[in-house]
Amino acid sequence: MDQIELVRDFNRYYTRRIGVLTDHYLGQDRPLGEARLLFEIGDGADLRDLRARLGLDSGYLSRLLRSLTRQGLVSVTPRPGDARVRTATLTEDGRRELADLDERSRRSVAGLLEPLTLVQRDRLVEAQTEIHRLLRLAAISLTAVADSAPEARFCLRAYAAELSTRFPEGYDRAALLPPGTLGDGTFLVAREEGEPVGCGLWQRSAPGLAEIRHLWVSAAARGLGLGRRLLTGLEADAATRGVTTLRLGTHAVLTEAIALYRSAGYREIAPYDDSPYNQVAFEKSL
Amino acid sequence: MDQIELVRDFNRYYTRRIGVLTDHYLGQDRPLGEARLLFEIGDGADLRDLRARLGLDSGYLSRLLRSLTRQGLVSVTPRPGDARVRTATLTEDGRRELADLDERSRRSVAGLLEPLTLVQRDRLVEAQTEIHRLLRLAAISLTAVADSAPEARFCLRAYAAELSTRFPEGYDRAALLPPGTLGDGTFLVAREEGEPVGCGLWQRSAPGLAEIRHLWVSAAARGLGLGRRLLTGLEADAATRGVTTLRLGTHAVLTEAIALYRSAGYREIAPYDDSPYNQVAFEKSL
DNA sequence: CGCAATCTCTGACTCAGGTCAGAGAATTCC
DNA sequence: GGAATTCTCTGACCTGAGTCAGAGATTGCG
Numbered sequence: 001m002d003q004i005e006l007v008r009d010f011n012r013y014y015t016r017r018i019g020v021l022t023d024h025y026l027g028q029d030r031p032l033g034e035a036r037l038l039f040e041i042g043d044g045a046d047l048r049d050l051r052a053r054l055g056l057d058s059g060y061l062s063r064l065l066r067s068l069t070r071q072g073l074v075s076v077t078p079r080p081g082d083a084r085v086r087t088a089t090l091t092e093d094g095r096r097e098l099a100d101l102d103e104r105s106r107r108s109v110a111g112l113l114e115p116l117t118l119v120q121r122d123r124l125v126e127a128q129t130e131i132h133r134l135l136r137l138a139a140i141s142l143t144a145v146a147d148s149a150p151e152a153r154f155c156l157r158a159y160a161a162e163l164s165t166r167f168p169e170g171y172d173r174a175a176l177l178p179p180g181t182l183g184d185g186t187f188l189v190a191r192e193e194g195e196p197v198g199c200g201l202w203q204r205s206a207p208g209l210a211e212i213r214h215l216w217v218s219a220a221a222r223g224l225g226l227g228r229r230l231l232t233g234l235e236a237d238a239a240t241r242g243v244t245t246l247r248l249g250t251h252a253v254l255t256e257a258i259a260l261y262r263s264a265g266y267r268e269i270a271p272y273d274d275s276p277y278n279q280v281a282f283e284k285s286l
Numbered sequence: 287m288d289q290i291e292l293v294r295d296f297n298r299y300y301t302r303r304i305g306v307l308t309d310h311y312l313g314q315d316r317p318l319g320e321a322r323l324l325f326e327i328g329d330g331a332d333l334r335d336l337r338a339r340l341g342l343d344s345g346y347l348s349r350l351l352r353s354l355t356r357q358g359l360v361s362v363t364p365r366p367g368d369a370r371v372r373t374a375t376l377t378e379d380g381r382r383e384l385a386d387l388d389e390r391s392r393r394s395v396a397g398l399l400e401p402l403t404l405v406q407r408d409r410l411v412e413a414q415t416e417i418h419r420l421l422r423l424a425a426i427s428l429t430a431v432a433d434s435a436p437e438a439r440f441c442l443r444a445y446a447a448e449l450s451t452r453f454p455e456g457y458d459r460a461a462l463l464p465p466g467t468l469g470d471g472t473f474l475v476a477r478e479e480g481e482p483v484g485c486g487l488w489q490r491s492a493p494g495l496a497e498i499r500h501l502w503v504s505a506a507a508r509g510l511g512l513g514r515r516l517l518t519g520l521e522a523d524a525a526t527r528g529v530t531t532l533r534l535g536t537h538a539v540l541t542e543a544i545a546l547y548r549s550a551g552y553r554e555i556a557p558y559d560d561s562p563y564n565q566v567a568f569e570k571s572l
Numbered sequence: 573c574g575c576a577a578t579c580t581c582t583g584a585c586t587c588a589g590g591t592c593a594g595a596g597a598a599t600t601c602c
Numbered sequence: 603g604g605a606a607t608t609c610t611c612t613g614a615c616c617t618g619a620g621t622c623a624g625a626g627a628t629t630g631c632g
Contacts, residue, residue, distance in 0.1 A: 127413040128296040
């Protein structure tokens, strides 16, 4: 059986198994839509946010909320300041109901784990974490954008903010690539569900020679292997544009980055510029 | 975050992710019920089997099939031999449609895997296999039954059939525990979705001393760790009934079984009876 | 042979989930 | 101040999914 078949098999088994589980704790008496809404309202939310998050039609949401209001679980009031927008909050009863749902869900998961030994439970969680990690990574898309694009600038600001806390000497924003000055090269942005979570660029310094700069992965997306994916994405792109040698410099405190470059086949060279942040330099032939 | 919370988190993420995936390939134009039915009919099936497998109301199934028949995808004919039962088969068009569904499903999974490296795909499949294994194991229930219960006899017949192919000298059914002769002890049956998939028993031979016999796991459930679960289940049960020492014998060709006993803390002793099948004997103090 | 059991079908019904068009209220923009 | 925009609500409507009672056909059993 090939990989695709194995994955499909697992998906079938898992959704069936978990479907039964959630039916068991959710589908008690409350329709699924209402239960999901209770979860999503949590500590209060504007109706338009709820609509966006759950992807509901405005009429449908309105009706669901009316039903929950009639049951005394939710109250909907105009938002002070802008009375067009209305916000939903859980009542005392609503919070109790939500806590109840939560507890039922926990108990049904506990029942699932119960026949397993402690070691087996650990293995289950570990395997789930691995899958979660890999699927998140697979869901991240890399796209080339202009170096002046809003996402690009957003990433660079985040990059600078982070480095200024990590470098003992701080980080001077003047070292960032100014908008519109990339020249011959590519700026890649990584997006997870629309949100930018990483970036990196290569920039030609001479025929056949280019520099990789500003490789960054947001804290939320760290540990997924996104840095490596950005790096290989940049390498592949540069290779198609006639680059044969890539160089990059990094700061001595960024040990994870240094480890990444080494394991990706970069060898250390003498620093090739006088930037105070490029204390360690690497090179790779494509 | 505790284990239960981690598992719930994964379930949420995974069902959302896979839900989007299946909506994408299934929910094209055909209702889910009909699509599932197409999958389940496959190479033809009796309506009552379909009902049992999909858990459908007979009226509902009838209506679904009529709709598929009208679309020219399925034909329903009385089964020769028993005209009460009717069997559904896919027409030429139905097979084409199914192949189409299948291909769409494959492609959407392929799209999921596409951004991952080969090593990462391997890791994904491996982690999924582990989870599948553990969840199947968790779904198997152990129950004590009388040694004359139909499930008990079913397991023992399967046990004997298997041993007769594995032992070079064959296996004589007379060596099986005759119904109603267990005496002081417990017969455990393991069931997966109602089907017996394993068994084992302990039987008292003297005050404080008991023998474990007929430990068997069906081929379909092998590799899940069910043998160990049965063994520990028997030990726990025997311990509550005042057994302090357990003995068991096995055949030299059953190397997996021998490995299991060793790793479960049994130490080898001299054979304690003259059964030709108990060539290797073990003992454990509880 | 006749009766009980088995299997399927039909019609009537319910409910959740969802879409669509338009009305009405509040706000922002010019 | 008036027009355009934003946000929510209402009513009308649709579909899928599923339940239930009973009719009709066929078969097995005494």
